[in-house]
Amino acid sequence: MPAPTREPLTFYRTPLPGVEISELQGKLIVIEGPDAVGRSTQVRKLKTWLEEAGHAVLDTGMARSALAGKGIRQAKEGNTLGPVTMTLYYLTDFADRLENEIIPALRAGFVVLMDRYIFSIMARAIARGESRAWIERTTGFALVPHQVLYLRANVKDLISRVVVGRGAFDYWESGLDLGFGRDMYDSFVRYQRRLIQVFDSLSTPYGFEVVDAGRPVEEVFAALQGAISGVLTPGRAVKAPRRTKRGKRPPRRSIGLAGRRPAPLTLDPPSVRPSSLPVPE
Amino acid sequence: MPQFLPKRFNGRLIVVEGIDGSGKSTQISLLAQWLRLRGYAVAFSEWNSSPLVRETTRRGKRKEMFTPTSFSLIHATDFADRLERYILPLLKAGAVVCADRYAYTAFARDAVRGVDPAWVRNLYRFAIKPDLAFYFKVPLEVALGRILGGRNALKYYEAGMDLGLSRNIEESFRIFQGRILVQYEAMIEEMGFHVIDATKSIEKQQREMRRIVLREFGRTRPPEVLGMEGMIARADA
Numbered sequence: 001m002p003a004p005t006r007e008p009l010t011f012y013r014t015p016l017p018g019v020e021i022s023e024l025q026g027k028l029i030v031i032e033g034p035d036a037v038g039r040s041t042q043v044r045k046l047k048t049w050l051e052e053a054g055h056a057v058l059d060t061g062m063a064r065s066a067l068a069g070k071g072i073r074q075a076k077e078g079n080t081l082g083p084v085t086m087t088l089y090y091l092t093d094f095a096d097r098l099e100n101e102i103i104p105a106l107r108a109g110f111v112v113l114m115d116r117y118i119f120s121i122m123a124r125a126i127a128r129g130e131s132r133a134w135i136e137r138t139t140g141f142a143l144v145p146h147q148v149l150y151l152r153a154n155v156k157d158l159i160s161r162v163v164v165g166r167g168a169f170d171y172w173e174s175g176l177d178l179g180f181g182r183d184m185y186d187s188f189v190r191y192q193r194r195l196i197q198v199f200d201s202l203s204t205p206y207g208f209e210v211v212d213a214g215r216p217v218e219e220v221f222a223a224l225q226g227a228i229s230g231v232l233t234p235g236r237a238v239k240a241p242r243r244t245k246r247g248k249r250p251p252r253r254s255i256g257l258a259g260r261r262p263a264p265l266t267l268d269p270p271s272v273r274p275s276s277l278p279v280p281e
Numbered sequence: 282m283p284q285f286l287p288k289r290f291n292g293r294l295i296v297v298e299g300i301d302g303s304g305k306s307t308q309i310s311l312l313a314q315w316l317r318l319r320g321y322a323v324a325f326s327e328w329n330s331s332p333l334v335r336e337t338t339r340r341g342k343r344k345e346m347f348t349p350t351s352f353s354l355i356h357a358t359d360f361a362d363r364l365e366r367y368i369l370p371l372l373k374a375g376a377v378v379c380a381d382r383y384a385y386t387a388f389a390r391d392a393v394r395g396v397d398p399a400w401v402r403n404l405y406r407f408a409i410k411p412d413l414a415f416y417f418k419v420p421l422e423v424a425l426g427r428i429l430g431g432r433n434a435l436k437y438y439e440a441g442m443d444l445g446l447s448r449n450i451e452e453s454f455r456i457f458q459g460r461i462l463v464q465y466e467a468m469i470e471e472m473g474f475h476v477i478d479a480t481k482s483i484e485k486q487q488r489e490m491r492r493i494v495l496r497e498f499g500r501t502r503p504p505e506v507l508g509m510e511g512m513i514a515r516a517d518a
Contacts, residue, residue: 013400014397014400017350017395017396071333071334071337071340081333082364083365084361084365084407085333085361087361095350095351096351099348100346131406140400
């Protein structure tokens with residue numbers, strides 16, 4: 001059974017200044033999991049599927065912000081990124097996307113499909129020995145998603161995906177910055193095992209729905225579709241603000257895609273640039 | 282929970298804080314110079330100066346992309362990079378590290394920008410507790426006179442223009458600095474600042490700083506603290 005939809009959206013700990021929660025009409029769905037688990041493939045398929053059903057979808061992922069994306073990529077090339085610096089750089093990137101892309105999209109009634117969320121940032125920090133209390137408080141300005149789907153796999157599955165799919169081990173995915181092992185393979189195995197342990201430990205407190213990712217792509221996709229269907233009313237996720245139980249109509253500053261009828265199938269959602277999103281005055 | 286991690290290293294960490302125009306940068310460079318002459322291996326680190334983060338900060342400022350939260354986070358990233366790559370290894374080596382601004386700057390500025398104070402305090406919990414934190418106490422008008430009389434044009438974020446305090450950049454700067462001053466004053470006791478009266482002459486302020494350093498470090502260099510010879514020997518090796 002999918003977790004009950006939490007409405008309206010709330011922040012984990014520390015509300016962002018200037019955000020009116022009641023205006024956020026969209027759905028926030030997160031796909032999490034370790035490196036090479038197949039997240040990006042699934043996000044791509046889910047986006048197509050959701051758009052076919054008439055939902056306007058914003059998909060976004062790590063290091064894609066207009067502010068910090070380029071800086072992070074450059075910093076990673078240098079291999080001199082310390083663990084705390086890396087955590088905070090990714091969090092800067094996340095904050096920029098949250099405030100300038102995700103929240104405006106939610107205001108406009110989009111389904112926001114996230115390839116990774118704060119949990120990857122947390123897992124990487126904790127796996128590198130940073131304090132869990134510190135990172136949990138630091139990421140406390142994130143919105144509680146409607147759904148967190150955790151693609152879970154064993155290290156063995158990840159290895160075969162890396163070898164078959166990419167042909168080589170990645171420096172950062174192998175945790176070589178801290179050197180978890182004598183070579184890339186050893187380091188990858190130890191680091192990813194540790195990451196999975198951390199993800200597992202976050203699962204219950206943060207209400208993850210665990211999806212077994214050690215299966216063929218289509219099976220995983222079907223499982224994700226089933227889970228997401230429980231959160232979205234088919235074809236009606238982009239909808240007018242309903243009367244709440246108290247009979248009050250939520251304030252509505254945003255525009256556009258809201259309406260009684262299901263959104264048209266031909267919606268052409270923006271890629272990821274904030275400027276192309278409908279933003280209220 | 283303590284604000285910072287206790288320092289377990291041989292070196293010494295000295296930081297200066299105060300609003301723009303308080304004269305702290307002049308004083309810390311005089312102090313660093315003096316410490317070098319006394320045989321200490323001295324290193325220097327300035328707020329917002331990490332090469333790793335520079336381009337991102339520049340982009341954000343040029344295009345005015347920052348929100349209070351992302352502004353706070355990019356400065357914390359900058360600080361973390363300097364700490365992990367520079368300050369921490371140098372402290373381990375036994376150097377005296379002089380920092381022009383420290384986490385307290387973020388506590389003051391971010392709070393004025395409306396970021397949750399408890400969140401910012403937690404954000405910097407990975408920082409090392411300084412051995413000495415000097416606060417340059419100065420009335421707002423004195424500091425403003427020093428800055429606004431100068432040739433440097435005020436910049437958008439420096440003047441707090443992102444807060445929409447005033448459309449006039451000088452007026453915005455006044456209000457912004459005034460609010461930061463209030464934040465600093467409230468931190469004096471909590472953070473154990475050594476308060477320097479920054480209305481006094483440069484010479485008098487410097488004498489006061491040196492007196493405090495001698496009192497804290499002793500009259501001769503402690504054996505665990507790295508000297509200039511050590512630096513030279515290491516560089517030659």
